[in-house]
Amino acid sequence: xxxxxxxxxxxxxxxxxxxxxxxxxxxxxxxxxxxxxxxxxxxxxxxxxxxxxxxxxxxxxxxxxxxxxxxxxxxxxxxxxxxxxxxxxxxxxxxxxxxxxxxxxxxxxxxxxxxxxxxxxxxxxxxxxxxxxxxxxxxxxxxxxx
Numbered sequence: 036x037x038x039x040x041x042x043x044x045x046x047x048x049x050x051x052x053x054x055x056x057x058x059x060x061x062x063x064x065x066x067x068x069x070x071x072x073x074x075x076x077x078x079x080x081x082x083x084x085x086x087x088x089x090x091x092x093x094x095x096x097x098x099x100x101x102x103x104x105x106x107x108x109x110x111x112x113x114x115x116x117x118x119x120x121x122x123x124x125x126x127x128x129x130x131x132x133x134x135x136x137x138x139x140x141x142x143x144x145x146x147x148x149x150x151x152x153x154x155x156x157x158x159x160x161x162x163x164x165x166x167x168x169x170x171x172x173x174x175x176x177x178x179x180x181x
Contacts, residue, residue: 079108089115090170103179108132111163111171120162127161128176129153135167 077095084091090110098105109117111134120139129138131151138145138153139162146166147153155161165171 087117089117089165092117098179103181105175105177105179107175107177109163109171109173109175111165111173113165113168113170116162116164118162120160122158122160124157125177125179126157127155129155129163130174130176132172132174134165134169134171136171136173137164137166138162139164 079093079095084093087109090112092110093108094105095108096104096106111117129136129152131147131149131153133149136147136151136153138147139160140153140155141159141161153163163171163173
């Protein structure tokens with residue numbers, strides 16, 4: 036048991052050190068900005084939606100709020116997609132709120148419904164299309180690199 040502790044503790048410290056540096060950097064950046072109840076709460080406002088060819092999008096958190104992390108609502112009309120399958124360096128999470136989504140990932144598709152999460156790793160071809168006869172609504176979580 037002692038030998039395991041002697042090996043595990045230094046390994047744990049080695050793994051946690053980069054995380055501690057990251058937290059310190061994040062804390063300093065966040066302390067420079069004043070966060071208030073007014074700028075930390077974003078209720079949906081139909082006047083602020085951005086129309087798209089497939090429906091609309093609404094940024095609950097845009098890439099300028101923190102460090103590139105975002106939260107967006109996408110609304111897609113039946114039979115449409117926000118864009119063709121594509122690739123980018125950032126990974127993305129999608130969370131289906133309403134409707135049926137056809138998720139395309141690296142040549143394969145799967146149709147899913149509400150309360151389903153989808154993950155797209157970096158640089159993998161992906162896309163989402165409305166596969167139902169009602170509006171598809173889903174959240175997009177992504178971090179844009181600066």
